[in-house]
Amino acid sequence: MDLRGKTAVVVGGTSGIGRAAAGLLAEAGARVVTLSRRAVAPDPGCSPESAARITHRRFDITDSAETAEVFADIAGTGGLDLAVHSAGVLAPGSALDTDDELWRRHMATNVDGMFFSARESLRQIRASGRGGKIVLVGSVSGQVGNPGFAAYCAAKGMVVNLTRQLALDYAAEGINVNSVLPGFTDTEMTAIYDSATKAGITAAIPAKAWATPEQIANAVLFLCSPLADYVHGVNLAVDGGYLAGRPA
Numbered sequence: 001m002d003l004r005g006k007t008a009v010v011v012g013g014t015s016g017i018g019r020a021a022a023g024l025l026a027e028a029g030a031r032v033v034t035l036s037r038r039a040v041a042p043d044p045g046c047s048p049e050s051a052a053r054i055t056h057r058r059f060d061i062t063d064s065a066e067t068a069e070v071f072a073d074i075a076g077t078g079g080l081d082l083a084v085h086s087a088g089v090l091a092p093g094s095a096l097d098t099d100d101e102l103w104r105r106h107m108a109t110n111v112d113g114m115f116f117s118a119r120e121s122l123r124q125i126r127a128s129g130r131g132g133k134i135v136l137v138g139s140v141s142g143q144v145g146n147p148g149f150a151a152y153c154a155a156k157g158m159v160v161n162l163t164r165q166l167a168l169d170y171a172a173e174g175i176n177v178n179s180v181l182p183g184f185t186d187t188e189m190t191a192i193y194d195s196a197t198k199a200g201i202t203a204a205i206p207a208k209a210w211a212t213p214e215q216i217a218n219a220v221l222f223l224c225s226p227l228a229d230y231v232h233g234v235n236l237a238v239d240g241g242y243l244a245g246r247p248a
């Protein structure tokens with residue numbers, strides 16, 4: 001994979017799937033900017049040579065004005081080619097346990113923030129005039145219910161159809177919009193699960209294992225690469241077969 005000369009943004013690139021994606025994009029030669037609320041990004045976990053291509057900027061995805069400013073600044077005069085939108089939050093709550101604050105927190109980050117940042121990446125990639133690739137990170141919980149996670153499932157359902165809609169509007173301009181739908185993946189986000197719950201989930205996954213962030217990031221890398229030049233509006237499940245049906 002050769003992404004030398006490309007500028008990439010990874011929203012939520014400081015942890016889990018986004019961190020792994022930032023590392024892979026940098027290994028492929030892209031200049032990568034990670035964005036998230038924390039001031040200092042952790043070690044990206046790639047070679048020092050690749051890590052030198054990664055810089056970090058603090059921002060909050062829920063603030064549309066700040067998001068627009070940050071994307072415009074990153075694109076600067078060199079333009080933007082690739083954008084990965086991996087920021088998200090997860091907290092439990094079936095509908096009757098979901099108070100207004102919990103609902104709005106999910107909507108602010110996983111719906112509003114996802115849209116604001118996708119819109120600004122589109123704006124900057126389009127302004128660059130050379131096409132580009134956008135990958136939204138959705139979830140299997142956007143395709144099927146996840147017991148006890150009402151707000152999260154509702155928010156992730158949005159990503160699936162936003163992906164299709166954005167793809168339609170911008171495909172003719174050489175901008176590919178696709179999503180990756182991760183299955184259960186070992187990251188900070190899923191540290192909320194206790195070991196018994198985790199074992200029950202593992203039993204429901206045909207591959208009988210959780211994903212590593214790198215396994216999800218490999219699909220992100222594919223969708224950011226020239227190998228995906230003719231792929232538009234796809235929601236690509238990377239889930240150990242979770243959405244395929246019930247394992248025997």
Ligand SMILES: NC(=O)c1ccc[n+]([C@@H]2O[C@H](COP(=O)([O-])OP(=O)(O)OC[C@H]3O[C@@H](n4cnc5c(N)ncnc54)[C@H](OP(=O)(O)O)[C@@H]3O)[C@@H](O)[C@H]2O)c1
Pocket residue numbers: 011012013014015016017018035036037038059060061062085086087088089090109113137138139140141181182183184185186187188189190
């Ligand atoms: N892990 C799974 O099993 C799983 C399964 C399906 C889908 N997903 C999806 O995959 C994506 C990545 O999840 P993950 O497991 O890698 O989670 P993670 O390790 O918790 O990483 C989440 C990232 O989002 C950033 N973020 C959160 N709120 C933000 C905000 N308001 N503004 C800017 N950045 C923000 C975090 O950085 P800061 O804290 O510094 O802001 C962090 O970099 C999410 O969209 C998640 O819903 C995960």
